[in-house]
Amino acid sequence: MAGAHGPSSDAADDEVTPETASTILPTESPTLVWVGLGAGLLAFEVGALATFLVAILSDTLAAASLPGVGFVEGIEAAARQLPTLLSRETVPNEGYWNGQRWVGTFLGLRPEVAWGIRVALVYLYALAVAGWAVLGYRLYRREYRAADWTPRDDVIDRFRNHGWGLFGLAVVFMFVVMAVFAPALGPTTVDKNMRNSYDNELTYWDAETDSVETILVGEANLASQSRGDGEERVGPMEYDDFGRFHPFGTLPTGRDLFTFIAVGSRISLVIGLLSVGLSVGVATSLALIGAYYKGRVDLGMVLVSDGVMAMPQLLLLIMLTTVLKDTWVAGLYSGAFLLALIFAFTGWTYMWRSLRGPALQVSERQWIDAAKSFGQRPRTIMRQHMLPYITGYLLIYGSMTLGGAIIAIAGLSFLGLGVSPPTPEWGRAVNLGQEYVDTGSWHISLIPGLLITLVVTGFNALGDGIRDAIDPRSDAAGSDADDGAAAGRGGGA
Amino acid sequence: MSDEPLLSVRDLEVVFHTERERIHAVDGVTFEIREGQTVGLVGESGSGKSVTARSILGLVDEPGRIEGGEILYRGEDLTEDNWADHRGDIAIVFQDPTNSLNPVYTIGNQIEEALRIHQDLRGRAATDRAIELLEDVGIPDAPRRVDEYPHQLSGGMAQRAVIAMALACDPDLLVCDEPTTALDVTIQAQILDLLAELQAEQDLAILFITHDMGVIEDATDWVNVIYAGEVVERAPTEALFDHPAHPYTRALLESIPGRTDPDERLPTIEGEVPTPTGPATDCRFAPRCPEAFEDCRSVAPEHVSLDGDRSAACLLHDPARSDGGERQ
């Protein structure tokens, strides 16, 4: 093979365009350097990654009540010992003023600066990882792929010039980074600030007595509530009386809104990805099977999906969350898993409808007949010869459905359903703040509300961008229909 | 050559069920192919020739269904769901090479896919064999081409690659559905030469499906003329060109000069091929036939044997119907 792709890479060397030039790592073995860079990036987060993976494992074992939980917990403890460079411990923002200077914060800086540095570092790190991935792709394109050009390259180029799509990508990137690094981003933690606020103490500078005092976090929260104007609020970018910095202000309970939102983004993303992943799985298999066998098989699927679509989604959600409340399924991840299942069950039909057309179209291509004629197995034909043609649509509709799912989850939490308190969820923040929107504590509802809008728009924009990149001729009429469907779905739930 | 035909299609009926009606796309087609023979199936678009080809390969999709007749491959009826046993014995080459190759895989990948199934070759051995096959079909610089994607090949080269893919199954019969229609005239001739060569080397039987009488004349030994789902005339190629017996065949032959433009569809015959929705009660060519007479509108013509092995389904040759009963 090496000899075979020799000529094409030679050809690429002859014309060093700015683009290829930028991908050249100044070394003999770019791949090694690339792998080294990856390992270096990984080292920053090795502790967090190990803890995360082990935690998932132990949660699963515990949920299924399998043996070996104790053993895994041991590993979990060990994993926690691994260092994580971008953690709140390395760049702490929680400290107190002792009369002369800040104690306990990063380099003795003011908490807001320390926190800002940590957030900036996290996002820089995420950008570096993204850059590393792009570099890897270019390296592959230049060094390993036999062809100089494939149709997919055009798709990527078109996307790179699609402003709206790039905006969506940026929003989605910010959101995903927030979800992934949630524990490191918040000025405090859910455990300390919300779940076990009465088991944790906090040291602060008491201006009245001119001395350093300690207080339970729970009690400090009670004195930092946002319930109205003036003294009764801690707004965005303000400190409370205990020297704690609140980038987004506090909730009516006195808890930190930013921490709440950061952790809430994680649960939105997990439910969103899980439900979209499941719907994509079901919808893709059905679309491929239906398109391959056509006729009655396809007709049967139309009937089933019509049946599912005829069920009122919101009622079904309310009913199932209520009925299954006390079962073990509802216990998984504060009910998020159950929500994802219900979303997937009701959501695959929309996805399947959108995929059916493209799948039928591909099934008419002659290479499918050619593969059938030489006796390729149906499953292989579907996977190798049909699936690649609908993955683009999967990305488009997956992205749009994800936005819809996030709205739906927020809507349910707003109604007090779905994700159970105290696990943070954006919709609950909107709900908590709705009494105070006309007071000085407007931030409680407004900030999460704006973020939901922004993130959902971002996912839709990303979907639009991918669609235009895949099919530059897709017309406005088609996009209107798609947007209508996505909006209709969000509104429905 | 043995006495038993390699492939024998008898009274094949393929019906497409739509909401309103049953369309008899193939309505009693009968013909045979012997080992190593090249047989043509010629007719306009819509005459049912492509559906016949797809039936032979078992590729008729819903809402179409084979509802009657048999397709005997070495005496075994394929319509009884025996295609799986003979996959690879019959291979097909489609009209549009760019559409027959999956653009996301290299040429080599796709040939190797067939090789894995039919010759149990994989890895290096499969790649080597794929390169050999590409060389066999006259693709220059095969070791490099094997790693190229379909869009990197010209139409003619792509069609050669498709033929190589078909050959990877080591077939006894190659069905070529309009194999040259999408290509330039000069390339057409090259592909026909290639097929003739392969046939001579590998003792391959070939079924040519085309609307182009020129291709039939160049490439086949025996012709079946198909019209509205039925074979209306069958004859050795030379005899057919010398003395066409059926008025439709004559009309087709008159259209040969038009073949320089591959897109042009038989401009000399007015009207279109009818779509049969029920059993024939007349001659389906009657509305377009310059020689039609009264009986043609009330009697469905049967095949009448003529000299040699040939036959034609036209009342002109039915002594009981037409005045003279002579061939022209």
Ligand code: SF4
């Ligand atoms: S049967 Fe009559 S209409 Fe039909 S082809 Fe012969 S002459 Fe023409």
